[in-house]
Amino acid sequence: MSWSSGKDSAMALDLARAEGTVEVTGLLSTVNADADRVAMHAVRRSLLEAQADRLGLALITVDIPASCTNEVYEARFAGAIDKALVEGVTNFIFGDLFLGDVRAYREERLTGTGISPTFPLWDRPTDILAREMIESGLKAVITCVDPTQLPSEFAGRHFDAELLSELPAGIDPCGERGEFHTFVWDGPGFRSPIDVEIGQIVERDGFIFCDLTESK
Numbered sequence: 001m002s003w004s005s006g007k008d009s010a011m012a013l014d015l016a017r018a019e020g021t022v023e024v025t026g027l028l029s030t031v032n033a034d035a036d037r038v039a040m041h042a043v044r045r046s047l048l049e050a051q052a053d054r055l056g057l058a059l060i061t062v063d064i065p066a067s068c069t070n071e072v073y074e075a076r077f078a079g080a081i082d083k084a085l086v087e088g089v090t091n092f093i094f095g096d097l098f099l100g101d102v103r104a105y106r107e108e109r110l111t112g113t114g115i116s117p118t119f120p121l122w123d124r125p126t127d128i129l130a131r132e133m134i135e136s137g138l139k140a141v142i143t144c145v146d147p148t149q150l151p152s153e154f155a156g157r158h159f160d161a162e163l164l165s166e167l168p169a170g171i172d173p174c175g176e177r178g179e180f181h182t183f184v185w186d187g188p189g190f191r192s193p194i195d196v197e198i199g200q201i202v203e204r205d206g207f208i209f210c211d212l213t214e215s216k
Helices: 007-017 045-055 070-086 100-110 128-133 161-166
Strands: 024-031 058-064 092-093 117-118 137-145 180-186 196-204 205-215
Touching: 007 092, 007 128, 007 180, 024 045, 024 070, 045 058, 045 205, 058 070, 070 100, 100 117, 128 161
Parallel strands: 024 058, 092 117
Antiparallel strands: 137 180, 137 205, 196 205
16 A cells, blocks of 8 residues: 555555455555655654554555655665565555546556556545545544645644635645645554644745654
């Protein structure tokens, strides 16, 4: 499972498990090695590990530098593919919704590798999908906001029905155009919730980030 730590990944994982056509064996995540956080979502590695623990799955990370060229990213992703093949992996599951160029890129990277891409959420209406996520019991917090698309005040908000009702016109309810990113702390497949605390909200590199920590 290509795992961003967010709601789309969590929903795609749940659907893939429910369909029963594949056995999900692990979560594959890209981590900014300098910050020790999930790329773009800015979630601490410790929280990523907590998700894998709650879901009962292995965690495989692709560590990349903060200033990562496309060549470096592709080389490290290719390394992850090689390891997956050795372990008998036949499918990568992605949580993409409707961006054709993103899907085409993923398909291109896997062409000829022996691993097939799967897109359980593809082309579902995102207004309906967002409500289905909430109704399924999925619990998430917005950890990153692009302030050129969405007011910074949405950082740290819970992804719930109230939030959906307050999203400005033109904002995708699932944030598929990069308006926002989330961290899932509970939902289908979790053996127990992750008790998170909302910490400092900062601006960095043109984005607004909300730091989360796990309560002990």
